Amino acid sequence: MMEATRRRLLKGAGALAVAGVMATAVGLGATGAAFAEGKTLKIGQLGVMSGAEASWGLVNKYAAQATAEMWNAKGGVDIGGEKYKIEIVSVDDRNDPKLTVSGAERLMGQEGIRYVIGSNTDVTATSIRPIAEKYNAMYFPYASSRSLYTKPAENAVMGMVASYQVAPAILKLLKAERGVQKVAFVARNDSDGLSNRDDAVKAAKDLGLDVVSATATYEANATDFFPVMSNVVGTAPDLIFLPASAPSNTPLLMRAARELGYAGLFASDSGQDIKVINEMAGDAGNGLVSIGGASADAIRSEYMDDFIKAYTKVAGEWNDEAGTKVYALEVILATLQATGPSAIEDTNVFKAAIPGFSMKNPFLKEDSKLTFTGEADYGQKRQIGVPLVLTETKDGQFTTLAIGQVD
Amino acid sequence: MEQILVNGAILSANYALIALGITLIFGIMNVLNFAHGQMFMIGGLIVYTVCVVFKLPYAVGLLAAAVIVGLIGMLLERTLFQRVMRISSREENTMLLAVGTALLLENIALYVFGEKQRGIPPMVSGVYRLGSAFLPANRLLVFAISLALIAAVLLFVNFTRQGRAMRALAQDRTATMLMGVDVNRISMLGFGLGAALAGIAGGLLISVSGVNAGIGTAISTKAFIMIMIGGAGVIGGALLGAVALGFAEAIGYALFPGSVTYLLIFTALILFLLIRPQGIMGKPWG
Numbered sequence: 262m263m264e265a266t267r268r269r270l271l272k273g274a275g276a277l278a279v280a281g282v283m284a285t286a287v288g289l290g291a292t293g294a295a296f297a298e299g300k301t302l303k304i305g306q307l308g309v310m311s312g313a314e315a316s317w318g319l320v321n322k323y324a325a326q327a328t329a330e331m332w333n334a335k336g337g338v339d340i341g342g343e344k345y346k347i348e349i350v351s352v353d354d355r356n357d358p359k360l361t362v363s364g365a366e367r368l369m370g371q372e373g374i375r376y377v378i379g380s381n382t383d384v385t386a387t388s389i390r391p392i393a394e395k396y397n398a399m400y401f402p403y404a405s406s407r408s409l410y411t412k413p414a415e416n417a418v419m420g421m422v423a424s425y426q427v428a429p430a431i432l433k434l435l436k437a438e439r440g441v442q443k444v445a446f447v448a449r450n451d452s453d454g455l456s457n458r459d460d461a462v463k464a465a466k467d468l469g470l471d472v473v474s475a476t477a478t479y480e481a482n483a484t485d486f487f488p489v490m491s492n493v494v495g496t497a498p499d500l501i502f503l504p505a506s507a508p509s510n511t512p513l514l515m516r517a518a519r520e521l522g523y524a525g526l527f528a529s530d531s532g533q534d535i536k537v538i539n540e541m542a543g544d545a546g547n548g549l550v551s552i553g554g555a556s557a558d559a560i561r562s563e564y565m566d567d568f569i570k571a572y573t574k575v576a577g578e579w580n581d582e583a584g585t586k587v588y589a590l591e592v593i594l595a596t597l598q599a600t601g602p603s604a605i606e607d608t609n610v611f612k613a614a615i616p617g618f619s620m621k622n623p624f625l626k627e628d629s630k631l632t633f634t635g636e637a638d639y640g641q642k643r644q645i646g647v648p649l650v651l652t653e654t655k656d657g658q659f660t661t662l663a664i665g666q667v668d
Numbered sequence: 669m670e671q672i673l674v675n676g677a678i679l680s681a682n683y684a685l686i687a688l689g690i691t692l693i694f695g696i697m698n699v700l701n702f703a704h705g706q707m708f709m710i711g712g713l714i715v716y717t718v719c720v721v722f723k724l725p726y727a728v729g730l731l732a733a734a735v736i737v738g739l740i741g742m743l744l745e746r747t748l749f750q751r752v753m754r755i756s757s758r759e760e761n762t763m764l765l766a767v768g769t770a771l772l773l774e775n776i777a778l779y780v781f782g783e784k785q786r787g788i789p790p791m792v793s794g795v796y797r798l799g800s801a802f803l804p805a806n807r808l809l810v811f812a813i814s815l816a817l818i819a820a821v822l823l824f825v826n827f828t829r830q831g832r833a834m835r836a837l838a839q840d841r842t843a844t845m846l847m848g849v850d851v852n853r854i855s856m857l858g859f860g861l862g863a864a865l866a867g868i869a870g871g872l873l874i875s876v877s878g879v880n881a882g883i884g885t886a887i888s889t890k891a892f893i894m895i896m897i898g899g900a901g902v903i904g905g906a907l908l909g910a911v912a913l914g915f916a917e918a919i920g921y922a923l924f925p926g927s928v929t930y931l932l933i934f935t936a937l938i939l940f941l942l943i944r945p946q947g948i949m950g951k952p953w954g
Contacts, residue, residue: 482886509785
């Protein structure tokens with residue numbers, strides 16, 4: 262009917278790229294304005310905040326903003342006897358390493374920020390490293406790649422529990438307490454999904470479990486999981502493990518498996534959201550064991566209640582995933598309070614304080630310590646000692662199964 | 669094998685609704701609508717709002733999705749696309765406009781509906797067995813509604829006055845104008861119908877796969893694959909493209925690891941376009 266040329270399609274692709282860069286620039290310009298008076302401590306936040314994975318970075322952003330609001334409401338954070346208002350400067354990298362690099366340059370170079378939360382995937386976090394080393398800035402990725410935290414790298418501190426730390430804990434627990442013997446793995450077909458899967462498969466084999474399927478994957482932009490789950494359910498596993506599954510995909514994967522007659526357990530090494538699971542999967546959402554945060558009713562403190570209120574005010578609604586991302590800014594601020602103001606500009610002072618740092622975990626009801634960990638995996642303390650909380654979905658709620666600590 | 673056929677048929681019907689909308693707009697306006705996936709997304713989010721937030725029946729949600737997204741399409745066509753096409757001689761300007769519209773809609777949705785995946789429970793529960801294949805009742809219902817809507821669209825464009833005007837416009841704009849057809853009005857109607865179809869598809873599939881504010885680009889990509897296979901601007905081609913993609917996915921996921929499926933689809937698409945760049949039913953290029 263109508264004329265169409267190859268030129269049109271190529272121009273269209275170019276137009277998409279130009280518009281993507283423009284959108285990022287606009288997003289960058291929308292960051293908060295500086296405080297009019299008093300001292301300000303700028304904290305960067307860099308991650309994916311648009312597209313299919315938007316929730317990962319946006320939860321980081323809202324969690325940082327909520328923490329900042331809580332401190333600013335108290336007049337700011339006291340560092341060396343002076344109050345600093347906290348300003349969060351956010352950059353959307355659209356999960357594109359090129360934009361991560363330009364975002365890191367903007368935050369660490371032009372803005373002179375020395376502490377950046379993010380990014381959200383192995384690929385983008387790896388791309389920050391040369392920029393962070395050039396400006397001697399610290400960054401707190403939500404990515405598991407060991408090379409980020411192992412010497413000679415020393416500027417990254419993992420903000421979460423890594424997949425290779427979560428998977429063995431989940432598999433060991435389910436083997437011992439639920440009699441799981443046969444495991445199938447269904448991974449997202451990207452760097453994080455596949456590397457998490459390989460770690461989890463190794464953990465399963467080390468535990469003597471029977472891996473009945475380890476090759477099934479789905480595309481990051483998949484919307485229908487029935488075809489891929491048809492194969493997996495056919496292998497009759499006791500447990501379907503979903504490495505690095507996004508909160509948007511997990512309930513759909515579960516629902517597809519249940520519709521195919523699967524009655525066993527699910528597990529994921531990533532944080533999930535109960536509201537999304539209830540809406541998308543309903544009863545099919547029962548029986549998911551996953552990494553939880555500080556938000557479960559049974560374990561959270563009054564301070565965590567305040568955080569949930571602040572987060573809800575910032576984001577419009579609570580997201581359980583934020584319970585796993587509540588720690589980074591709080592630990593950065595507490596470490597700066599311990600070191601004094603010199604660490605605001607000189608991160609060598611911050612690094613020197615890491616081994617001896619300890620604070621009470623303000624988010625948990627029970628008395629526990631927050632420190633930097635990671636020596637067992639990285640040979641140096643480059644991980645925030647976030648408690649390893651395992652939860653299970655049951656009747657529309659997260660129930661806490663176990664709480665542990667990474668060495 | 670039965671499961672592959674069932675999966676393929678259901679995917680094809682879902683994809684056909686998406687492909688029909690984008691090919692209608694391309695055929696009538698000569699605009700590659702990069703915002704088509706975003707219209708799908710908005711349709712899904714409207715159904716979510718009507719059914720979950722306002723707790724109204726699903727049928728009301730689906731109707732609201734069709735009407736609101738259709739009106740958004742007509743508004744965009746009248747205020748933006750028609751004007752740009754009139755004052756601009758460079759064809760890529762409409763593409764840039766479509767890309768900008770896509771980003772605008774995506775960011776509005778992110779602001780209004782948040783970053784979370786949104787979904788509604790299945791309209792009907794239960795699972796049927798078809799030989800050795802599983803067929804969830806909700807998917808069967810979506811499949812049936814999709815087929816009914818495809819049939820309705822085909823009847824509309826083939827047997828109504830406006831539908832015939834749309835087809836005439838797609839074939840020859842000047843001749844259509846000389847025949848006394850109000851081409852601006854028909855263009856607006858066509859754009860609105862294409863957008864409404866995307867909205868309905870989103871409204872139907874939110875009960876199967878859910879939507880989030882960032883899903884649009886993935887949907888648009890699949891829509892482009894379908895019209896490249898079938899031939900851009902040809903309604904029959906869009907349906908053929910949907911069947912080809914639906915069954916390719918179903919067969920690929922059954923026989924190969926997931927990562928290989930789209931690798932093969934894209935490789936096959938490139939090879940196919942080398943042989944027949946206009947698609948199966950499209951006019952020869954240039």
